[in-house]
Amino acid sequence: MLTVQQLRTEYKENPLGLDTLHPRISWQLHSEERDVMQQAYEIQVSTEPGFGHLLWTSDKVDSDQSNHVELKELRVQSRQRYYVHVRVWDTQNRVSEWSDAAFWEMGLLEAQDWKAEWISAPLSKLDTEAEQGPLLRRSFKVARPLTRARIYATSLGLYELELNSSRVGDTYLTPGWTSYDHRLQVQTYDVKEMLAVGENAVGSWLGNGWFKGNLGWEQRKHIYGNRTALLLQLHLTYEDGEEELVVTDQHWKAAKGPILMSELYHGETYDARLELPGFSKAEYDDHTWVGAEIITHSKDILVAQENVPVRRIEEIKAQSLFTTPAGETVIDFGQNMVGWVRFGVEGEQGREVKLRHAEVLDAEGNFYTDNLRNAKQTVTYILKGGGRESFEPRFTFQGFRYVQLIGFTGNLSLEDFTGVVLHSDMEPTGSFTCSDPLINQLQHNILWGQKGNFVDVPTDCPQRDERLGWTGDAQMFIRTSAYLMNVAPFFTKWLKDLSADQLDHGGVPFVIPNVLGEDQHSSAAWGDAAVICPWVIYQCYGDTRILEQQYPSMQNWVEYVRKQGDNEWLWNTGFHFGDWLGLDSKPDSYVGATDRDLIATAFYAYSVMLLRKTAEVLGHTGDAAQYSELYGRIKGAFNEEFVTPSGRLSVPTQTACVLALMFELVEEPARTRTVAKLLELLEESKHHLTTGFVGTPYLNLLLSQAGHHDAAYKLLLQTDYPSWLYQVTKGATTIWEHWDGIKEDGSFWSKDMNSFNHYAYGAVGDWLYRYVAGIELDEAFPGYKKFRIEPHPGGGLTSARGELESRYGRIISEWKLNTGHMEWLVSIPPNSSATVCLPQAALTDVLESGLPLEQSVGVHFFEQLENAVRVELGSGEYVFRYSLIA
Known part of the structure; x- marks a missing residue:
């Protein structure tokens, strides 16, 4: 039976308060059969849950698209709820039942929709230097039964709401951290069940947060402003259709609250003796409170909640x-x-x-x-x-x-x-386990590094006086993060802040949102997040819109780099972090030995390559041709500058070899020599890495791409310093900032920069999922519409299992080695397909669910390769078994 499930609007289940004018609908198919592919779909939209009156219908559309179907013709209105359901036809022309109804609800779409005023505690009560947090309240009356009640709220600083002494919503640190001068998120709450006919009251706590509080290691405060404030609009809709507004205005009152100090870095001081119990109840006596003050602040910067809270x-x-x-x-x-x-x-x-x-x-x-x-x-x-x-x-x-x-x-x-x-609150999507408990602990540490550092922005660390959205760390880890969790809304919001904070000349600040100043910007591998991150989200989620939205930012970054120095094909000017924390650095230096000009030019080339691909996806053929030519020029200049006539890389470091190979900057014979040099350097280091932030994320990937899986496994499985598993043996439960954050004797690397929850080196997870489990994207079919599964057993592992909840459903690759035999479970979700490569397999020996491949349903094609069998599969669950060949 074919069913339609998991309806989502803009990645979210029944979201409230959207401001996307052309929402996109996605769904998944479910079937117990194999080889199920959608042939057509029909979408209906109504303002009624029973679809008695259709507002819009797609009619039957011949298409296998089930991901990000944009409702282009639909015209949405502020605060309106829209119900949607979908049915599909498969390739045998069987039609499903209509899906269960889902919905989305629009928020306030225009600045003029806001009737509320910004209010703050008066300066006579709490001046700008006061650490104590204010409370705000007002009473109001609900005249008769309601059909709907919505609060739209945001703040300068952080806020928490109460209605009739109950907390509103389950989100924290609202409204989140954005580029506050340009963008401020609004949250929407359904509060109908919290209200009663008669007298009611609403109250709010305010805190400094990122807006007013301490940020950065220089202990700066008031970066965005020096007063906390609240903006709130409560829409009451009565059963007779009449509406009433309760808004922040001169009718609100303010008082000092029991929070004496609250800072993101420093913690919170709370005096329970100063509590004002019941302050958000209607009957509360507020005669000692003072009138709130209306302040001036823009409403044009307001946007709906974009990321998950x-x-x-x-x-x-x-x-x-x-x-x-x-x-x-x-x-x-x-x-x-x-x-x-x-x-x-x-x-x-x-x-x-x-x-x-x-x-x-x-x-x-x-x-x-x-x-x-x-x-x-x-x-x-x-x-x-x-x-x-x-x-x-x-x-x-x-x-x-x-x-x-x-x-x-x-x-x-x-x-x-x-x-x-x-x-x-990102949806968990991926998991990985294998027969080695140390690697499983490493996977645990990678996951917990993501949990701890994805707190509204992708922070570098969650404990010291920093916790900033470092661009380099984000782009290094984004592919790994997209396996473990659905990070698309998270990065969509953050990338819009990157665009907002991008400088007029195209330079990209080191951190987003930018709190370090306009002179702190544009290091290679950091600023390149402007190009790399949108491309990865597009690839992992099939999200073309993020490329459309970010394309000007991506272009501006590349053109900024192009204008640096006196040679537009080399990047050899400006400040760069280089191979940050590379182990081949000079004493008392944070920067690895790899030439910074090489790193800068390599990433310049990589960003141009991705920008060319983006232009092709978006149909900008002129741009695509221009950036294709530019990439060729940069590649030529790179070879002139950093490759000798005999094909030897002039910078003999692990990171230099990795970047030259990973970004396709060297051709034969230089490529073969560069691979050989990398292997030689690994031998010299006794199969230990010497790479830092720039080289490490690509090291194992590159080795496997070059066919040297054994070398990649050797790197992974080292347990002494420096290695990923060294941290595990020292009791780590997250990823460290330094390979030797804790030394063998128990002493520490340093006091200044020694985070024990710093996710960048967790990017090795990308290799575990793509090469050990073998789940790999097909660039031509983004979002795992079609993908590849090709595990590479090695390193003494006897089993591994990777799972990924893709946009089409759950992908599984689970292999086990048993006395010379391979048993391999593969699961492909409906409306997708996969190319599967069975390693060390002979075609005549492969059985699927006990049958030869030619008798197996869902197998479209198979062939013998040199040391593997390639199979084209439709959706379904498959179990392969065969004897391993040498």
Whole structure:
């Protein structure tokens, strides 16, 4: 039976508050049969859930497209809800039933739709330097029964809403971090069930957040503004169709709240004695409160929530409680995590307790915070007394595994402390396991690095006084991240901020949103995120729109680079981070030995290559021809500058070899010599890497692309320094910033830059999924419409399993080696197909579900290759078994 499932609008399930004028619908097919392909579809849209009156219909469209079908002809209106359902025909002309109805709802589409005013606590109550957070409230009346109630809200700073003493929504750190001068996200809440006929009240907490709070290692504050403020509009729709508005205006009141200090880096100080219980109830007596002040701030910058919001994703139980040699009382949560601790405490009024957060213990087993630099990561709670109290922060987050308890007395129980994991609520999509427990722990560490650093923006680290959206780190890890989670909305939002903060001449700031200043921009491999990230999202999700939206930014970056120096085909000017933290660096240097001009020119070429491909996808044939020629010129200049006449690369480092090969900058005989040189360098290092941030993400990929899978496995499986598994053997539960963040003797690499949750080197996950599990994109069919599965067993592994929830459904590749035999489960979702390569297979020996290939349903083609069998498969689940040939 053919069914249509998983209807999504702009990647989301039944989203509220969209401002996309031409929404895109996606769906998945489900069938127990093999070789199922969609032949046609029909979409219907209505403002009624029963589709009694059709607003728009596609009629039957002959197409196999089920991903990002744009509703071009539909004209949407502010605040309107639209219901959609889909039916499809397969290639045997069988038609499905209509899918279950899904919906989306538009938000406020125009600035003039906003009747609310920005309001803030008056300066007489809380001046611009005050650390204490304000509360805002107002009462209002619901005259009669409602059919709908929506809140549209945003803030300068962070906000949290209450209605009738209940928290509104389940999102945190709203409205998120964007380029606040250009873009500010609005959240939409369905609050009908929270309201009652009669008197009601709405209240808000405000915090400094990224807008007003401390950002960066120079301890700058007020980067975007010096006052927190709220903008809120509540639309009440009565059963008789009449509407009423409750808006932020002069009728609101303000008071000082119990949050004495709240900073993203430093933590939160909360005085429970200052609580104002019930302040968001209608009957609350607010006669001591003062009138809120209306302030001037733009509404033209307002956009709907684009990425998935930050939520509490899971909870971690405290693992152990111990006393350090220095006498500190410490809890170990067993996992380097990001979020906060919810705790219970009992004591007399006015007693102060503190929680300090850290990632690691030092060599003696004492609590270690030097690597936090200026970040305090401290939560302080002042008891109100009178019984058991519970607390967790609102407007901060910490990166930690260990928590030091200060001021707690009596018998402490682990049950009183719970770790709350906080990150952007991205849908998990991929997993990987194998027969080696150390590699499985590495995969765990990669995943938790993503969890901890995808908190509304892709941060470099979640613990010290930084936590910034470094562009280089993001582009290095994006392909890996797109396997583990659906990161398309996350990066769509971040890339729009990149465009907003991109400088007039096309340069790209080191961090997005940019808080470092206009002179901090445009390093090779960092600024190239402007081109690499949109291309990866397009490839992984079949999202052409992100290329359309980002194309001007991509072009501006390439043209900026083109104008540097006196040779438009080489990039040999300006500041570059180089192969950051490369192990072949000089003493007391963070920069690896690879020539920075080589790195810059290589990434220049790579961005031009991707821009040419983007132009082809978008139909910009003139641009495509221009950038094809430019790539050729750059490649020629690269060879003149960095390759000797005999074909030897003039920069003999692992990273130089990797970039020259990965970005296709050398042809034969230079290519063969460069591969040989890379293998020679690996031999010299006894199969250890010397690469930094630039070379490491591509190292194993390049080795496998060049056919040297054994060398890639040798690199992966090293357990001594420097290697991925060295960190695992030292107890890491996330990826480190430095290969030797903790040295063999337990000492630390440094105090200044030593994060133990820094995801960049986790990019090796990309190789695990694409080569060990073997799940690989086909560039010509983005979004896994058609893909390749070709595992490469090796390294002593006896099994591996990779899963990926693609836009079409779940892809599985699970292989097992057993006494010279290969057993391999492959699953291909409906409406997609795959080329499958069976390694070390002889065609005459291959069975699928016990049958020869010619008798197997869903097998379209097969052939013997030199040392493998290639099979073209339709959708379905297949089980291959054969004897391995040498």
